[in-house]
Amino acid sequence: MKGTINVAIAGVGNTASAFVQGLKYCEMEANPIGLTFERIGPYIPRDIRIVAAFDVDSRKVGKDLGEAIYTPPNNALKVVDVGKLGVIVRPGPLLDGVAEQLRDSFIPTVEGNLEDVVRELESTNAHVLINYLPTGAQKASEAYAEAALRSGVAFVNAMPAVIATSREWQDRFTRARLPLAGDDVQNQIGATVLHKTIIRLLNLRGVKIDGTYQLNVGGTPDFLNLMYRKGQKEKTKTEAVKRMAEGDEFDAFISPVAYIPFLGSRKVAHMFIEARGFGGVPVRIRVDLEVYDPWNNAGVMIDIVRVVKLALDREVGGPLISLSAWAFKNPPVHAPPDVAYQWLLDFIEGRRNN
Template structure:
C-alpha cells in the first residue's frame, strides 16, 4: 500500500512542492522524451539549452545537464500572432510540420503526458496538439486558456480514447487568481458580501507581450472571470486579467487586487493588496502536480477530464469550486490513487 506524502515545512523537499510523491512518483521520476517549438532560436537545440534561449526569467539554472532531447519543429498554424509577429521568427520547418508528425513522434518515444504551453490565442494550434495526444493515446495537460476541456468534441474524444485530460488554463502555484479567490472565500465565510472587486496584472515577459493584444487575450479574461465566479461572486463584469506589458519588469508579475465588502450594519471593509512574483517559476509547482496526476490517472484507467484534480490546478475547469473545496478534492484524489 502506498501513501501520499504531503510535504510538511520541516521537510527537506523543495519549497513550493506540495507532494513528494503522487501515485508513487517523485518529481525526479519525470523524464523529457520530446519537445516541440516554432521559434527558430530553439528548434534543433537540446531542450536544456532551449529553455534558456532566450529568457527573461531571473530564477534560472543555466548549468542544466543536457537532456538528449532535441527541440523539434512543431506545426506553426496560429501559434504566432499579434504582438509576437516580428518578435518570434518561425523556423522554416515549422511551416511544413503537421500535427500528424507530432502524433507519430509521441507514439515513437512512448510519451505518457503532453503538456501544452502555447501562447494564448493560438486556438487552432492548441486544439490540434490535443488531437495529436488523442491519436497517440497520450494524456494531455492544457495549460492555456483556450478551450480543450471545455470543447465538447475534444473532451469526448479523450474519454472515448481512454486517456486523461486536464485543463483549462493552469493556475500559478500562488498567483493572482488563487489569492483573489481565497480572499473572496475568506470574506464570505465571515458572512460579508463582496460588493466590488478587481484584479489588475502587468508583467514584462513574452506572455504579457502576447496578452497585450486584446484579440489574443479574450479567452484569458474569460478564464479568470470563471475562477472568480466559482468563488461565489457574479464576475460577469469584473475587470480581471492581463492589463499591460511593462518591458522592464522582465519575468516579474505585479498584481493589484481590490475587494470592497459590506459587513454588519452595512459597514464597509476594503482590501487593497499588491503582490509581486516571478511569473515563470510560479507555474512549476502546479505543473509537477499535474504531470504526476495525469500519469497516475492513466494507470488507474481514468479517462477524459479528471474533474477532482482540475478545480485546484486550473482557472477554468469543467467543474469549478471554491479554494477550500478545490484543494480538498485534490488531496482526496491524490490519497485515493495512492491507496489503490
C-alpha cells in the same frame, strides 16, 4: 505502475523553462522547497523525464532543450543549469500559435506538421503532453490535443484555450480512455488563487461584495502576447473569481494591462475589493502580489503531471475533475480551493474516481 513519467512539451517558453529547471532542481535537492506533494501515488518528482519538445521559434528549433529554454526571448529566472538533455526541439504546427503582430518581427517562425508530432510522441513513448502555447492559440492547441489522441498520450492544457471544458474534447478523451486536465494552470500563489481565496472568505463571513478588480503587469513575452490576445485570459480569470461567492452577484474586472520589459519574468498584480459588512458599513481590501511568474507555475505542473500519470495507470479517461478544479483557472467543474484540495486528496488515495 511505478516507472518514469515520459513528458512532452508543446511550447518552449518561460513556463517550460521553469518546469525543466524545476525538475533538475528536484534532482539536486533532497528536500525541494515549494511542492504541495512530495509523493503522489508511487511517484516522486525525480520520476519525471522530458522526452520530446516542440516549438515554432526558429531560434529554438533544432537546439537541445537544455539550451533552448535559455534562448531569447525567454527570460525566466535561471535557478539551475540543466546541461544538455539529449532532447532536440522539433518544429510543431504554427496555425494561430503566434500573434500576427509578433510573427517574424519578434518571433521568427518555422513550421512543422501534425503527423510529425504524432510520430515523435509515439517514438519517444511519451505518456503526457503539456500544452504551453501562448494565450490565443486555440487552433494550435487543438492540433496538439489531436496529436495526443492519435498517439495515445494524456493531455494537459496549461493555457486558456478551450479544451478540457469542451464537451467534444471531453467525449473524445473519455472514449480513448486518456486523461485530460485543464484549462489554464492556476499558479502556486498566483493572483487568481489569492483573489479567489479572499472572495471565498468574505462570502463565508457574510460580507456583501459590491465589486472587485485585478490589474496585472509583467515583463515576460507572454505579457507582450496578451497585449494582442487577452480576451480569453480575462474571461477565465474573471469567471474563476466570481464563482467563489455563492449566491452573490457583483461587478468584476480582471485584466493584464501592460507589458513592462524591465520587470523581466516578474509579474505584479494589484487587487481591490469593495464590500459591505454588518450594518452596510464599508469594507475595502487592497492587495499587491509580486511573483516570478514562470516559477510560480512550475511546481504546480510537477504535481499535475504525476496525478495525470496516476490516472493513466488506473485507466481513467476524460476530464480529471478533481485535479482540474484544484490546479486550473477554468476547470470543467469549479470549486473553492479547500474543497478542490480535498477532492484531489480523495482521488490520489483512490476514494474518488476522477
